[in-house]
Amino acid sequence: MLFNSLPFLVFLPIVFGLYWYVFNKQLRWQNCLLLIASYFFYGWWSWQFMALLALSTFLDYVYGFSVASPNRKKARLFLWLSVINNLGILAVFKYYNFFAQQFQLGFEMLGLHIHPVLLQIGLPIGISFYTFHGMSYVFDIYRGKQKPISNFIEYAVFVAFFPLLVAGPIERATHLLPQIQNRRIFNYRQAVEGCRLILWGMFKKVVVADSLASIADNIFNNYPEHNGITLVLGTIAFSFQIYGDFSGYSDIALGTAKLFGFELLSNFRFPYFSRDIAEFWRRWHISLSSWFRDYLYIPLGGSKDGKGKAVRNTFIIFLVSGFWHGASWNFIAWGFIHACGFLPLLLLDRNRTHVKEVVAADRLWPNGKELLQMFTTFCFVSFAWIFFRIHNMSNAVDYVKSIFTNYRNPAESLSYLSIFFYILPLLIIDWQFRRNERRLEISKRNVFAALSSRVVMYTIYTLTALFLLNAIIQKENMSFIYFQF
Known part of the structure; x- marks a missing residue:
């Protein structure tokens, strides 16, 4: 049963009603x-x-x-x-x-x-x-x-x-x-937080991820026909598609659990605001990366037995993580790329630089250094997503080559700039909520800020309802990417 389907929208309130009013x-x-x-x-x-x-x-x-x-x-x-x-x-x-x-x-x-x-x-x-x-x-x-x-x-x-x-x-x-x-x-506040998370997760999935999916699929499935700029836009589209799809699922899961009085482990904490690869993996699919850390990396010796074993254990963790995602060489390559990106931080003892604090924790905007760090980390992660998305290794390599060698018909890329119509609102709202991914609190700094935030959030909820209704009517409920894993 899909979260973004009519059966689930009927199933959830029935179970909720029985749970709190019949068997409570x-x-x-x-x-x-x-x-x-x-x-x-x-x-x-x-x-x-x-x-x-x-x-x-x-x-x-x-x-x-x-x-x-x-x-x-x-x-x-x-x-x-x-x-x-x-x-x-x-x-x-x-x-x-x-x-x-x-x-x-x-x-x-x-x-x-x-x-x-x-x-x-x-x-x-x-x-x-x-x-x-x-x-x-x-x-x-x-x-x-x-x-x-x-x-x-x-x-x-x-x-x-x-x-x-x-x-x-x-x-x-x-x-x-x-x-x-x-x-x-039953906790009313917890239930309200749950409903907000469900709606926000649905927005990420049905408005952002599913809209970007058609664009990313068109570009990736026909990459020989597109120029390098378009291929870069396709990579960006997939980066936000998979983020919206998987973090959207996790938000719906956390929100649904809250409706029944449970607090699940966080799975995403705004990973595209990470300043290096180590921080990215502390913010992306947290439950999996921490599982491998606790039950594989540490039992293997972690980083306590010298740099040599730490490097070995790091590559084991990332390769196993890649293989966990699927029985295909492209997933192993994806894990290997991330291991290579993590290695310099490990060797320089900088892999724990950004452990607790969020970027610009006490400021409205990041500084120039933080912007550059986030940009380079996102570029690296997006490059690796190419190998995650394309299962055939030779095709993935060709895709990367085409980015740097195919310059024909640059005007075609203009039609794909629409991806930012979906990406920018997601980034702006994520930035506002980056200090607490669970509550999605409305700003109360002043009356204008509170009113503006409410208008934005209710607009998002309305768009989500319209997109979801259209998907149900058109029978276009798209499955979640991570269901295949």
């Missing part, structure tokens, strides 16, 4: 409702894979008790069983065909011809997210940060909670399970 006095019934609603939400897309979700959930639930054993050999054994189970599911459904084809190519280079059996099955939606939920639960038990939970319903809600089920954020058991186990009381 019994926590266990609220959790049961959430579990049923989550599986219905997931099954709306493909009921065939509901059993896989249930099996993955049950296995990690069972493993958790053995991982908590004081016998460390037994605990380690079941920890590895959980890892093998979860990665095995990913390997079969997401990576088997890729490796089979690579082995075939390798044997053909040796003059041998094999014909591997390929799986003719679709990728279960959300598989990369809910398997990581399960592994984080087991890892935290092994580390002593989480006790095994006896109530299966509560654990199943943690894995399958519908706002985050198919595209995150990737939650931690230590953060979400206590909220599931404790009674929730």
Whole structure:
């Protein structure tokens, strides 16, 4: 079920009403409702894979008790069983065909011809997210940060909670399970914040991302026909398309969770205002990057064992992150590019320069240095997006070459300047809210500022409703990009 669809717009108020007005006095019934609603939400897309979700959930639930054993050999054994189970599911459904084809190519280079059996099955939606939920639960038990939970319903809600089920954020058991186990009381302010986030996320998706998608698709799919300036505009369009699409999903997920009394982990904190690549990765897909940091980078030794191992671990993290996104060399190349961009900061001990503060935290506008830093970081990130967007590596390289070599018919680029009609309002509003991505507070500096902010926000809400209504009528509900991962 898509957030930007009529079924969801019917589904959400029904579940909300039952949750707060029918089952509000019994926590266990609220959790049961959430579990049923989550599986219905997931099954709306493909009921065939509901059993896989249930099996993955049950296995990690069972493993958790053995991982908590004081016998460390037994605990380690079941920890590895959980890892093998979860990665095995990913390997079969997401990576088997890729490796089979690579082995075939390798044997053909040796003059041998094999014909591997390929799986003719679709990728279960959300598989990369809910398997990581399960592994984080087991890892935290092994580390002593989480006790095994006896109530299966509560654990199943943690894995399958519908706002985050198919595209995150990737939650931690230590953060979400206590909220599931404790009674929730309706909070009007929290619900209002949730509605604002949902509307803002819908604006990012249906107004910005979906509008830019048609432009980016036209340019990328026909790149040999376009000049270098147009290709640059196409790259910018895709950069904001994927940001609007994925951060829009995350905003809707966070907002929906707020309606039910939950606070999910932040997944985006205005990444295109980053001043270097390290800061970008602290602001982009935060739940994934922090997951790899805590469960892979640090166990590998992090940066404590010298620069050599820190460099090795950094490349491992980025390459694995790229491969997590898809079984294709272009994603690995995308991860490699980011590792190369991160490397100078690591070697110069500047990778933690911008850890906590936002850009121009106490000022209205950034200074010249900050503008240059944000511009160069955005250019680097956008360059890497080319390899993310084009799955064929040779085509991606040709696209980059064409940017610098194709100068014919520069006038054609004028027609694509319309992308800034969607990008500039997004940047302006993001800049205003950069200090707190959750609340989207209306400015109260003075009467004029407050009135102006309200006019802007209500205009956005109106545009969102019109675009969403048109998409539903035209049956053009575009799926979210990260559903494929």
